[in-house]
Amino acid sequence: MALEVVSKVEVPELVEKRQTQILKAAIELYGRQGYHVTTIREVAQRANVSVGLIYQYVHDKEDVLFLALVEVLDSYLREIPQALEGLADPMERFGAAVHAYGRVIDERIEATLLVYRETKSLGRQRRELLKAKEIESNKLISDCIEQCVAQGLFDEVDVEMLTYMIVMFCHAWALKSWRFRGRLTIAQYVDRGLQLMLHPVVTARGKRSLASVDSRRLAVAEGKPSPAARKTTARKGAKPRH
């Protein structure tokens, strides 16, 4: 199938070893220069193997990219659960998960960007598989949120939306690293983000005019703000659906 990468070499340990070797080189180079710009020759050189060898473990240049991206996403799936081991308190688990996510991204900023940039270069099936892996790691976060909600620590929020917000926030550390790096550590960055996401931003006073941020109001208001808009009372408690 177009999904699997088949190696011409049989010995599993060898396949394992060589793939690690090749993928390490590939991730570095693709991350730094981009996938299309990097030649197989360069990958081979950096991996200290011959060009021909790569093609014994991989069918295509695209295969290398695929395996590289899988490896990156798998590293998330390996590391986040580790950070939760031994933790029982839901809130604590939640915090640990988010911080772990942030940390693992911080450790592989280039690799994370690589996933964003080059997933599109893969065929549909493989793209789907990567999505599945992303959903899987999102689940690590959303499970924690649900626990917090179940235990009454969080309001009845829209779990999926909150999850994506957190995930995107973590990814943003990579995507916008030029903005934050050097000014904050990843830990500080996550702290502040959680602070913001978990605490109310709007003041009591602000609540009165809050309705105006809702699109249903805006549809009316757009272009000519009606005085009525200001009178609309804030919606209470969202009714999240799943």
Add this chain to the structure above:
Amino acid sequence: MALEVVSKVEVPELVEKRQTQILKAAIELYGRQGYHVTTIREVAQRANVSVGLIYQYVHDKEDVLFLALVEVLDSYLREIPQALEGLADPMERFGAAVHAYGRVIDERIEATLLVYRETKSLGRQRRELLKAKEIESNKLISDCIEQCVAQGLFDEVDVEMLTYMIVMFCHAWALKSWRFRGRLTIAQYVDRGLQLMLHPVVTARGKRSLASVDSRRLAVAEGKPSPAARKTTARKGAKPRH
């Protein structure tokens, strides 16, 4: 300089016309297939011009990409302010800005992704220029936030962080469109996001254990959660710096 794109053609209106023609084609193709995979010949064909003609308005293939990305970012800078025209109320302006940002991204999802994927293919100087444009559009949001804070509608939040959170949330509509599209309209998506970002997530009960999400606590706790951790009271009011 490596920054400017110089055309061999003198007549300004012609340059304008041809560039629009070429860039439209380029953005579509780059967006759909990727920059490296798209050939100049394909761009020429789709723009109904000859290959040679492109090279009269552009020096490089990279030039085409640069102009394309600039055009996308400029379109944000054109459209968001438009949505704010005539609005005075800070909260209303804030909502309108975020919704406008969401809308403009929704209208050009592929183009937005293009910026994410291919900015790296440009030289450093041009990359900086694109960043500047992004900061400029972020400013459109952060200004609104600051107004809300100034008027006491928002708490004294970390403005930059909130801005990025909102921006990333809007971008996520493009980046994760496969997750949300078809299930929500962009307006609903933004509504829910704002809802989540502006309202408290943590319950009164949850606040007691909130300290455990903070990295400073976690650093201690990691691996062996101390009972003490649970007693730590939540930090009050973040001290945002700019």
Add this chain to the structure above:
Amino acid sequence: MALEVVSKVEVPELVEKRQTQILKAAIELYGRQGYHVTTIREVAQRANVSVGLIYQYVHDKEDVLFLALVEVLDSYLREIPQALEGLADPMERFGAAVHAYGRVIDERIEATLLVYRETKSLGRQRRELLKAKEIESNKLISDCIEQCVAQGLFDEVDVEMLTYMIVMFCHAWALKSWRFRGRLTIAQYVDRGLQLMLHPVVTARGKRSLASVDSRRLAVAEGKPSPAARKTTARKGAKPRH
């Protein structure tokens, strides 16, 4: 379709000119060295064009081979009819056709061998097309034979078999040129061949034992020739079926 060779260049005269140029080089090189051994670069060099140019008139290396083989077979179809122009007498036409076939092969020995050697390198459809062309040139011979038969100059022979015999005989000039070249001219070769094919080989005396060459007799005789065999009278007049 897999059959057609499409050029990226539009101007027909140019296509014509370039193809001739390329094919001349290709036929020479493929003929001398073999198709697989010859690189496109070599063809380009010998044709005084760049590698890239070849690929504007041809999609594949295989396309070059196909066009080359077609060109060879077409040259037969062009030249043989020419030799018949103005001739009316059937026997004369027959002789002229065979001599022309011999001559055209003699002029392009290498090219003729090329067809034999490399037809298999083509896809099935193209192979069929070449066969059709061969049949077409065989027809030029078989038509002459039929005329001779019709006019009572030839016995009622198995036309197809005789045709193939003649054709193979002509091809043999190329296939076994190492045997005949230098010892005979093509004209002498054809003379002798026709001599042999048209005149009786078996003597009156030989006829009595002729039956023994027939497989139906041999089947019985094989290993232990029966005396009966000798009594069998020679078959008269073959009954060709089609």
Add this chain to the structure above:
Amino acid sequence: MALEVVSKVEVPELVEKRQTQILKAAIELYGRQGYHVTTIREVAQRANVSVGLIYQYVHDKEDVLFLALVEVLDSYLREIPQALEGLADPMERFGAAVHAYGRVIDERIEATLLVYRETKSLGRQRRELLKAKEIESNKLISDCIEQCVAQGLFDEVDVEMLTYMIVMFCHAWALKSWRFRGRLTIAQYVDRGLQLMLHPVVTARGKRSLASVDSRRLAVAEGKPSPAARKTTARKGAKPRH
């Protein structure tokens, strides 16, 4: 010398066994796909040995081809004499030889074609050696012819020419198998061919105009048909054929 194939293995029986194994695979694959297209790896796989092993019995990929072609030609030299064993009558021996040639070719059509297609891929010396083997098998036929002539069964024909005609006719069974296979058995094919070659084709009446097939006459006639030609009255209502 470039002629010999030297094996690194000492044990003769092993060399024998392995070579048979390898050559069987090679002849099949080269015959089906062509020599250049077939990889050593494919040959190894089909022969159920490792790539490395092949190189212990052979120095080159070309060696494999050489041995394969030799094996094919040797099989002719083995089988034809067998068919003559016990036969004494010259005409009978002639018939048996030709039929045997036909049969052995029919049994290895692909292999026969292989010789035609790939002999050129060998070096000059080896090519000469193959030619010698071909001449050797031609001798098997020509000897029979000479016997027939000696005994007055055949006219004093051009033996070599007749030999080649017969040989080519047999080869044609392979070379043009797409034309005859399924319509004739090899035995029928040979029968008809001999019929044609041994019996006069030209009628008594035809003989009068026969001179016109001779090249010496044609040289004069060419382009401007001799007056004689024009006088020949065309017989109308000739025997219709198919």
Add this chain to the structure above:
DNA sequence: GATGAATGAGGGTTCATTCAT
């Protein structure tokens, strides 16, 4: 100003051959 034929450097990929085990 516009065209598109021509160029050729460069990249992906294959495969004969070697050699350590």
Add this chain to the structure above:
DNA sequence: GATGAATGAACCCTCATTCAT
């Protein structure tokens, strides 16, 4: 003797770029 992982030269083909018309 046998294996098959490793090598790297070499080939097909693409495509950005030029330039004569």
